[in-house]
Amino acid sequence: MQTINKNKKGWSIRDVIFLAIIGIFFGIIYQLWSYAYYAIAATPLKAYANDATLGVWIMAGPLAGILLQKVGATVIGELLAAAVEMLLFSSWGASTLISGFIQGIGNELGFAATGYKNWGKLGLLLSTIGSTIITFIWDLFQSGYSSYNFGMLISLFIIRFISIGFFAGVLVYWTKSLLDKTGLIK
Amino acid sequence: MKLKPLNPAILFLIMLGIGLQTTFVKSVWLNCIVSLLSILYIIIFRRVKLKTIFIVILVTLPLAFGSWWSFMLFGTTDKWHIAWIYGTRVYAYLLIGSALTLTVSVKQLLFNLAGHLKLSETFVFGLLAAFNLLPRVRQQFKRIQYSAQMRGITYRPWQPGLYLRIIIIALNWSGDLAEAMTSQGFSEGYQRTALQTQRLPKWQWGLTILLLLLYTYCGFILKPW
Numbered sequence: 001m002q003t004i005n006k007n008k009k010g011w012s013i014r015d016v017i018f019l020a021i022i023g024i025f026f027g028i029i030y031q032l033w034s035y036a037y038y039a040i041a042a043t044p045l046k047a048y049a050n051d052a053t054l055g056v057w058i059m060a061g062p063l064a065g066i067l068l069q070k071v072g073a074t075v076i077g078e079l080l081a082a083a084v085e086m087l088l089f090s091s092w093g094a095s096t097l098i099s100g101f102i103q104g105i106g107n108e109l110g111f112a113a114t115g116y117k118n119w120g121k122l123g124l125l126l127s128t129i130g131s132t133i134i135t136f137i138w139d140l141f142q143s144g145y146s147s148y149n150f151g152m153l154i155s156l157f158i159i160r161f162i163s164i165g166f167f168a169g170v171l172v173y174w175t176k177s178l179l180d181k182t183g184l185i186k
Numbered sequence: 187m188k189l190k191p192l193n194p195a196i197l198f199l200i201m202l203g204i205g206l207q208t209t210f211v212k213s214v215w216l217n218c219i220v221s222l223l224s225i226l227y228i229i230i231f232r233r234v235k236l237k238t239i240f241i242v243i244l245v246t247l248p249l250a251f252g253s254w255w256s257f258m259l260f261g262t263t264d265k266w267h268i269a270w271i272y273g274t275r276v277y278a279y280l281l282i283g284s285a286l287t288l289t290v291s292v293k294q295l296l297f298n299l300a301g302h303l304k305l306s307e308t309f310v311f312g313l314l315a316a317f318n319l320l321p322r323v324r325q326q327f328k329r330i331q332y333s334a335q336m337r338g339i340t341y342r343p344w345q346p347g348l349y350l351r352i353i354i355i356a357l358n359w360s361g362d363l364a365e366a367m368t369s370q371g372f373s374e375g376y377q378r379t380a381l382q383t384q385r386l387p388k389w390q391w392g393l394t395i396l397l398l399l400l401y402t403y404c405g406f407i408l409k410p411w
């Protein structure tokens with residue numbers, strides 16, 4: 001009787017548990033992080049708080065992508081982190097899952113643009129650009145960014161790109177480099 | 187007559203369907219109606235104390251206020267209306283989400299998603315297995331921080347070392363757990379017998395379609411204030 005999926009393309013129970021555990025760790029980090037967010041979000045600067053802290057919330061996707069290196073890993077990784085957050089840490093429900101999906105798709109598009117061949121600097125760069133653009137378009141509707149003036153939109157977009165670029169790009173890259181040195185993942 | 191809660195899978199669909207549309211609907215009234223109906227549902231079928239519901243609502247107040255205030259200050263046109271839309275939207279999102287998370291247990295939800303919406307069981311059992319580790323993950327997170335402090339390092343969320351340790355632990359634990367599960371007979375992609383399945387009567391599908399269409403009609407055609 002076959003019990004384990006040996007096919008690298010499919011999702012094995014181990015992959016799911018692996019990402020879910022990372023998701024739980026992220027949940028704890030989000031909780032710590034959310035105090036900072038919360039302090040600014042109660043003021044009119046809420047939009048800036050959103051964009052400046054967004055990168056941390058987006059990290060799980062690209063991290064899952066470069067760790068598992070398969071089609072869909074980024075979206076599913078981000079969705080799993082969102083599911084963990086929704087089920088264990090917050091009561092935001094629908095919006096957590098929906099935004100997890102939107103963020104994941106943005107990152108996934110970046111990796112897809114390289115034909116899923118580049119999981120290094122270029123892939124991560126494109127993935128951060130993808131998720132900055134997609135999540136920004138989403139927020140034009142969801143958070144009503146379309147009602148802000150143009151100058152403010154530009155500054156929000158730049159802040160968002162810096163945040164996503166650092167956390168979901170540079171930091172993920174550094175982490176991967178450290179991990180490569182340990183030789184734990186081939 | 188005793189009221190019966192909706193099937194968790196149905197509740198999940200309603201939540202996603204309305205949550206997704208809420209992003210594009212600009213109506214203070216609809217936000218309030220969604221919020222009120224959700225509160226009612228939560229109060230009737232809650233799994234938590236009333237106090238918890240109260241705290242959830244209270245804690246969100248500053249966020250809703252932040253949204254409202256931000257549009258009053260930076261909004262370009264029709265400030266009052268826009269500010270109230272996004273202020274109340276925060277609550278519509280929160281409460282429709284809570285209508286699921288505060289009334290259904292994680293296990294119930296995942297089993298019903300697998301049973302009625304074809305969510306892969308690899309994901310259901312993988313998630314459940316990981317969720318049981320929650321207390322240990324919390325403990326481990328503290329341990330990572332303490333052991334770093336022993337060497338004079340304090341990990342912050344922007345340091346790659348923190349994530350490296352998290353990944354190594356996740357790798358070890360997921361390997362152990364997956365092995366334990368397969369050795370106990372867990373098979374991927376095979377039929378399994380379910381101990382208990384919650385029924386999903388046909389009328390609940392009807393209700394879902396009705397509610398979602400009604401919301402679409404009100405939100406995009408009637409467009410109340």
